Amino acid sequence: MWDYITERHSQLLYQSYQHLSLVIQCVLLATVIAVGLAVVVHRNPRIAALAGGVSAIGLTIPSFALLGLLIPLAGIGTATSVVAVTFYAVLPILRNAVVGLAGVDATLIESARGMGMGAIRTLLRIEIPLAWPVILAGVRVSAQMSMGIAAIAAYVLGPGLGSFIFTGLTQIGGANALNSALVGTLGVVLLALVLDALLLLVGRLTTSRGIRV
Amino acid sequence: MSEISGVDIELTDVVKRYPGQKKPAVEGLSLHIPAGEIVMFVGPSGCGKTTSLKMINRLIEPTSGSIRIGGEDIGRQNDDDLRRRIGYVIQGGSLFPHMTVTQNIALVPGLLGWDRRRTAERVDELLELVGLDPARYRDRYPRELSGGQQQRVGVARGLAADPPVILMDEPFGAVDPITRQRLQDELLSIQEELRKTIVCVTHDFDEAVKLGDRILILTEGAQIAQYDKPEAILASPANRFVADFVGAGAALKQLTLSRVSEIELSRPTVAEVGAAASPVLSAAKAAGDTSVVILDGKRRPVDWMWTTDLDGLDKVPAPPDDTDLVTIDRRATLNDALDTMLMSSHGSAVVTGRRDEYLGVVDFQAVVTRIQEHHEEQATRVDTEDPTGAPA
Numbered sequence: 001m002w003d004y005i006t007e008r009h010s011q012l013l014y015q016s017y018q019h020l021s022l023v024i025q026c027v028l029l030a031t032v033i034a035v036g037l038a039v040v041v042h043r044n045p046r047i048a049a050l051a052g053g054v055s056a057i058g059l060t061i062p063s064f065a066l067l068g069l070l071i072p073l074a075g076i077g078t079a080t081s082v083v084a085v086t087f088y089a090v091l092p093i094l095r096n097a098v099v100g101l102a103g104v105d106a107t108l109i110e111s112a113r114g115m116g117m118g119a120i121r122t123l124l125r126i127e128i129p130l131a132w133p134v135i136l137a138g139v140r141v142s143a144q145m146s147m148g149i150a151a152i153a154a155y156v157l158g159p160g161l162g163s164f165i166f167t168g169l170t171q172i173g174g175a176n177a178l179n180s181a182l183v184g185t186l187g188v189v190l191l192a193l194v195l196d197a198l199l200l201l202v203g204r205l206t207t208s209r210g211i212r213v
Numbered sequence: 214m215s216e217i218s219g220v221d222i223e224l225t226d227v228v229k230r231y232p233g234q235k236k237p238a239v240e241g242l243s244l245h246i247p248a249g250e251i252v253m254f255v256g257p258s259g260c261g262k263t264t265s266l267k268m269i270n271r272l273i274e275p276t277s278g279s280i281r282i283g284g285e286d287i288g289r290q291n292d293d294d295l296r297r298r299i300g301y302v303i304q305g306g307s308l309f310p311h312m313t314v315t316q317n318i319a320l321v322p323g324l325l326g327w328d329r330r331r332t333a334e335r336v337d338e339l340l341e342l343v344g345l346d347p348a349r350y351r352d353r354y355p356r357e358l359s360g361g362q363q364q365r366v367g368v369a370r371g372l373a374a375d376p377p378v379i380l381m382d383e384p385f386g387a388v389d390p391i392t393r394q395r396l397q398d399e400l401l402s403i404q405e406e407l408r409k410t411i412v413c414v415t416h417d418f419d420e421a422v423k424l425g426d427r428i429l430i431l432t433e434g435a436q437i438a439q440y441d442k443p444e445a446i447l448a449s450p451a452n453r454f455v456a457d458f459v460g461a462g463a464a465l466k467q468l469t470l471s472r473v474s475e476i477e478l479s480r481p482t483v484a485e486v487g488a489a490a491s492p493v494l495s496a497a498k499a500a501g502d503t504s505v506v507i508l509d510g511k512r513r514p515v516d517w518m519w520t521t522d523l524d525g526l527d528k529v530p531a532p533p534d535d536t537d538l539v540t541i542d543r544r545a546t547l548n549d550a551l552d553t554m555l556m557s558s559h560g561s562a563v564v565t566g567r568r569d570e571y572l573g574v575v576d577f578q579a580v581v582t583r584i585q586e587h588h589e590e591q592a593t594r595v596d597t598e599d600p601t602g603a604p605a
Contacts (some may be wrong), residue, residue, distance in 0.1 A: 105305075107303060107307050108307060108309060110272065110303075111301065111303055111307040111309075112309070113272060113296070114270055114296055114301035114303070114380075115296060115297070115301055115320060115321050115324070115370075116270055116293045116294065116295070116297030116298075116321060116324055117292050117293070117298035117320075117324065119325075124310060129311045130309075130310070130311055180590060207309035208310075208354070209311070210310045210311045210312065210313070210354030210355060210356060211310050211311045
């Protein structure tokens with residue numbers, strides 16, 4: 001297997017980079033979408049509950065099936081992968097963001113308004129920073145999940161390490177088939193660990209010392 | 214007394230009706246709050262006192278009626294601008310946990326666009342004012358402070374932009390009784406310096422008597438049961454409701470009206486930290502004192518030592534770090550003074566004035582004498598006012 005890796009190390013590195021880049025961009029996009037949605041819905045308990053339900057149901061849709069459904073709409077290639085990965089990435093963040101924002105002490109919000117902070121300022125300076133640790137926990141779950149889903153997205157010829165896995169699976173029994181699938185899988189796991197460590201660091205840097213646990 | 218920096222507040226026929234409720238929460242409240250006074254809103258829960266308070270900074274919009282602050286109708290002003298000019302202090306301080314003490318206090322100055330240096334100076338000045346050492350506390354987060362310290366920072370935050378009007382909603386409800394007493398005393402001495410218009414909601418009638426220049430007692434629907442000076446309410450409750458609310462022992466509650474400042478303080482030997490010990494000891498001996506009050510460089514009492522402990526020492530030592538000398542403010546009531554003395558090993562208490570400066574020592578005998586005088590004054594007043602001798 002070591003020979004397999006050294007022979008293809010440039011391709012492997014390139015696909016790892018592509019994989020990581022796809023996941024990071026999709027998770028970033030998903031964070032913006034999810035927090036935006038949560039801000040809109042969290043004040044209304046009924047819609048917030050609905051968002052939680054949708055998020056739970058959405059996660060049960062098999063990613064393979066969703067990719068299949070997306071092909072007629074977005075074609076084959078990167079666009080479909082991005083849509084699929086982002087879709088799944090939004091769900092855990094949305095759920096956590098709703099819980100996090102709803103958990104901000106109402107007296108703090110009233111206190112902020114009573115001091116003359118407008119609604120948007122209160123949101124940006126009080127509510128989101130206080131909900132941030134919970135939101136970030138959702139982002140971490142989302143990033144882990146997206147790693148796996150990005151691998152499956154290679155089925156629609158998206159970028160990333162998934163191509164190694166699929167190559168291995170289609171050539172089963174052939175030379176290097178096992179190596180290909182294993183390298184792809186291990187690569188994904190490794191990237192997931194690296195990204196998680198990175199997010200932990202981001203969490204340390206972006207969470208106020210006053211609310212860090 | 215310093216100059217009044219507050220402005221008056223005028224409520225005219227203010228009504229707050231919530232949709233789906235038959236009776237309005239506030240039913241035609243009209244009220245004049247004079248500039249520079251502390252007015253306490255008290256009443257049973259659900260009487261509309263908090264609603265009335267929150268209408269002054271428009272956290273709750275009145276259904277009808279007008280509110281004027283310093284003559285200006287607040288209904289015509291932008292609500293955020295209005296609130297930046299009104300201090301708002303609520304229970305527990307309600308500090309933002311993700312911001313340091315400085316960031317919390319600097320919020321409103323920041324909203325008003327003060328420059329960095331002016332804000333930093335103001336933060337330190339306010340921390341001094343509420344009795345917290347800026348160097349030690351300014352970079353702390355709220356969870357690194359005790360409940361009382363958080364509440365102090367909450368008061369400092371309310372005062373940050375030097376607003377003429379301050380609204381307080383049960384400000385000292387979340388702290389233990391001893392801390393509450395200290396915070397009340399501090400508020401009174403701050404008020405003596407600043408003379409703001411303070412409107413404060415409380416459910417504690419004793420607190421209202423202690424802090425209020427005037428007390429507003431409300432019944433359901435924010436109907437005024439009585440609005441008067443505390444002495445007047447205690448002496449002659451307007452009706453059964455007020456009498457019940459004031460509760461038993463109105464005569465004893467009059468004690469809450471007497472301040473430590475009315476008592477003659479004794480002045481035992483004092484010494485500054487770092488001074489040579491032997492002259493202090495001989496001075497104490499000459500005065501017949503068995504203990505010496507130790508002051509720091511700013512004449513704030515930090516320790517109270519027995520002369521026997523000082524004996525044989527070269528210099529007056531700085532107090533050990535865990536020393537927390539319990540002092541009382543000269544604005545403390547006689548009730549508070551008695552409480553403090555009972556806890557002190559000296560059987561008396563060190564009294565401080567503005568900014569914790571040392572004033573003297575009050576002892577048990579002095580308080581008892583004052584209580585007796587008070588009763589005699591009361592008795593003669595009743596006798597002269599009401600020759601039939603009926604209870605007032």
